[in-house]
């Protein structure tokens with residue numbers, strides 16, 4: 071079952087190659103590569119503070135960096151990426167970003183981190199508006215966005231990062247009860263779908279999160295982008311083309327009524343392992 075003993079890896083790449091090479095050892099133990107996360111520094115500034123990027127965080131909203139690995143055509147399927155890129159590159163590069171939390175969409179969490187069977191409510195009673203539940207504070211967090219409260223968890227952390235579940239008011243009351251019993255924190259935000267903007271502000275306010283790494287898949291990235299919550303894009307471009315129809319891309323599922331592209335300002339370009347290119351962009355606010 072899932073990756074319980076595997077501290078945050080890039081499992082969508084790992085799955086296929088099984089930790090054979092790259093920055094990972096053969097047992098799949100990535101403990102020497104501490105995610106994109108960093109223990110909060112006691113002194114000194116983090117990258118996002120020193121590079122002059124701000125998001126006007128007067129409201130305590132964390133700075134959001136979308137960190138992704140993709141093929142040249144922007145597709146993010148792990149099986150193909152595993153053939154194209156050295157797996158260690160994603161985690162090692164992400165670690166330099168010094169985030170204190172990472173977030174993934176329900177599909178990615180379901181596929182790689184949560185238990186296989188989904189939660190089935192006995193009460194079928196929507197929880198409605200609820201206060202933020204802080205089971206505990208931590209230096210690093212793993213966050214899932216799961217509208218209905220489907221994900222079932224066996225523990226309250228992923229590779230040492232304390233778990234926070236973001237759900238909508240449609241999540242069942244016994245789902246929240248299950249989270250409380252397991253020592254998992256949660257935020258209920260949005261009536262019918264998750265209100266991402268509010269949830270992200272609450273992450274800053276109640277958990278002290280300052281730099282959130284948005285790590286896919288494409289649909290949750292699209293949701294964050296559409297809500298104007300992405301401040302920076304950190305993209306690892308693998309040397310290869312996927313090309314298949316229907317494969318999620320880095321930003322996907324956005325409202326087709328959008329009529330303007332999102333403008334980016336180039337920050338840096340660097341060559342990484344195995345011919346991968348690391349590109350960082352600032353999202354231009356208009």
Ligand SMILES: NC(=O)c1ccc[n+]([C@@H]2O[C@H](COP(=O)([O-])OP(=O)(O)OC[C@H]3O[C@@H](n4cnc5c(N)ncnc54)[C@H](OP(=O)(O)O)[C@@H]3O)[C@@H](O)[C@H]2O)c1
Pocket residue numbers: 082137138139140146147148151174175176177178179181215216217218220263264266285286287288289290291292293294318322
């Ligand atoms: N290459 C990489 O760097 C990378 C990184 C991560 C994942 N991946 C791959 O990406 C694939 C999954 O991507 P995906 O795009 O299908 O799924 P996803 O982004 O992981 O999850 C999407 C789901 O999140 C939930 N969600 C809740 N609120 C949302 C909102 N406001 N906007 C959008 N989604 C919201 C929805 O499910 P509910 O309605 O049930 O809540 C939605 O269907 C997997 O194959 C995974 O391996 C690749």
